[in-house]
Amino acid sequence: MKKLITLSAIALSTLLLTTTAQANEEAHAKHDTNATEAKHETHHEKHWAYMGNVGPKHWSEVKKEFNMCSEGKQQSPINIVASKDIDLKPLDLNYTTGSSTIINNGHTIQVNIADGSVLKIDGADYKLKQFHFHVPSENNINGQAYPLEAHFVHATDDGKLAVVAVMFEEGAENPVLAKAWKKVPSLKVGEEAKCGLSADEVKALMPENKDYYKFMGSLTTPPCSENVKWHVYKNTMTASKEQINTFFSTFSFPNNRPVQATNDREIDE
Ligand SMILES: [Zn+2]
Incomplete structure (x- = not known):
């Protein structure tokens, strides 16, 4: 089952490469609520969301560049x-x-x-x-x-x-x-x-x-x-x-x- 998911992820990634940037963004956004998100990280960028394991508490774990989300001292909102x-x-x-x-x-x-x-x-x-x-x-x-x-x-x-x-x-x-x-x-x-x-x-x-x-x-x-x-x-x-x-x-x-x-x-x- 795991292999199947990985394969379909690769197939999806290949498909994404051939589509427009806009469609790519769409697919990314769709993955926000997708439980298989973590499995995509080697194929394309991990994405943040408002819920679950890529929700606000985890934003700084999604990407190194997001470190201010947890380390900042002047964060919004307040x-x-x-x-x-x-x-x-x-x-x-x-x-x-x-x-x-x-x-x-x-x-x-x-x-x-x-x-x-x-x-x-x-x-x-x-x-x-x-x-x-x-x-x-x-x-x-x-x-x-x-x-x-x-x-x-x-x-x-x-x-x-x-x-x-x-x-x-x-x-x-x-x-x-x-x-x-x-x-x-x-x-x-x-x-x-x-x-x-x-x-x-x-x-x-x-x-x-x-x-x-x-x-x-x-x-x-x-x-x-x-x-x-x-x-x-x-x-x-x-x-x-x-x-x-x-x-x-x-x-x-x-x-x-x-x-x-x-x-x-x-x-x-
Ligand atoms: Zn805003």
């Missing part, structure tokens, strides 16, 4: 409790471009943004690359989790990262999500579709009251790299129960990393 009131300046957001595509990458639904939208921090341009979602929320605020959290990921040309996060409560249907997620139920893992959000619609995913918390953290997915500048809005948006369910049923598992230790981090408000 339970946000403000430690310093410094009267933060409003975020200098200059979003002028809309979405290009939407993709199900096997871990989340991600909306890619056309070049040109910028968050300015201390004179540096952090370009908006994409936003994606976690159900339920990853960060907590004063001990409270939310049913949905969006992460707007920005990067400088030399690779510095800044995230702006928005919490969603269950309530009225969110019209921007309704438009963005229209194709989500039919999106296969690894598949990309056009997603016609305007810059104004992207901005409309953020609350009008722009008060926020600021702290240093990490990527919430492997390789869990640190020195990520986090900005989490205090005010929430809404999404309907149906919208949250649509997202959840796409993956049928929660895609949130558990809360990490704050350690001696300062959380500004």
